[in-house]
Amino acid sequence: MWISNRTYRGELTAYCYRMLGSFHEAEDLVQETLLRAWKARDRYDPARASVRTWLYRIATNTCLTALEGRGRRPLPSGLGAPSDDPEAPLVPAFDVPWLEPFPDARFDVEVRADLRLAWVAAVQVLPARQRAVLVLREVLAFTAAEVAGQLGTTVAAVNSALQRARSAIAEVGDSSAVAEPDDPRTRAVIQRYVRAFEAADVPALVRLLADDAVLEMPPVPLWYSGSGDYGRFLERVFAMRGTGWAMREITANGQPALAAYAPERGGGHRLHTLQVVTVLDGRVAHNVVFADPRVFDAFRLPREISANDVRGER
Secondary structure (H helix, E strand, C coil): CHHHCHHHHHHHHHHHHHHHCCHHHHHHHHHHHHHHHHHCHHHCCCCCCCHHHHHHHHHHHHHHHHHCCCCCCCCHHHCCCCCCCCCCCCCCCCCCCCCCCCEHHHCCHHHHCCCCHHHHHHHCCCCHHHHHHHHHHHHCCCCHHHHHHHHCCCHHHHHHHHHHHHHHCHHHCCHHHCCCCCCHHHHHHHHHHHHHHHCCCHHHHHHCEEEEEEEEECCEEEEEECHHHHHHHHHHHHHHHCCCCEEEEEEECCEEEEEEEEECCCCCEEEEEEEEEEEECCEEEEEEEECCHHHHHHHCCCCEECHHHHHHCC
16 A cells, blocks of 8 residues: 555655654654555545645645743853853753754665754754644745645635745755765764874863854753863863764764763773764864763664674774
């Protein structure tokens, strides 16, 4: 039966993720969407819409219902000013529904387009229906008429909502300036960052940072701005957890990402964080460091690696 086609599942998961900012919720809502479609299959009319358009209408309504009465999913930088104290207490705020990263490796390449973490964070600020219009029109390239049908509104209302959404996120900047993870210059920067991090070489790490580099660490609500504070915080991390880290290069949200494994006293390494990195103009401009075990599960990362695993990756 067409409703079980995994092609739809992947792109619908990416769509629901853009709408909700949560990979786990996106998976649940896609399952609900496909179940609703299955139950309504006898009412589907191919003369009125393609299967894909019909599924997106169901997914949109499912997302809008889920978003009723909810606040946005932020990153720490969306909640207040940066800290200037590298010794500030690292107290997680588990009551905040933090923005989550998207695990690229579980989906086809074409599904990962327009998933930049900063862009998804900006979209969360929009009212739910504006959010839907922006993603359906700008990312998925549905026509204004198709979106009007999906939302049960008029073309004029869709065009008006799109203009308001564009204006609201204009300050995010041009996401096309962010190079792809396989860009040679970007890969070189990431590899140098990995070598410096594994060696706990803070001066080398700072040399790779943009002057206004941002470091944030959900679920800890702290964040730092500027290469100086970024470097001082890393000094604290290495003082607390020691040297001899191991890093694995992956991708998230169509960006370079790193699984950071801290050394264990008895040998081996334990998963510490997942870091989603933005490289601009040959420098690390932004690093969002996730420490939530649910994020690790979504990326299917091993919690521990042995010394032999580390040597095998060299």
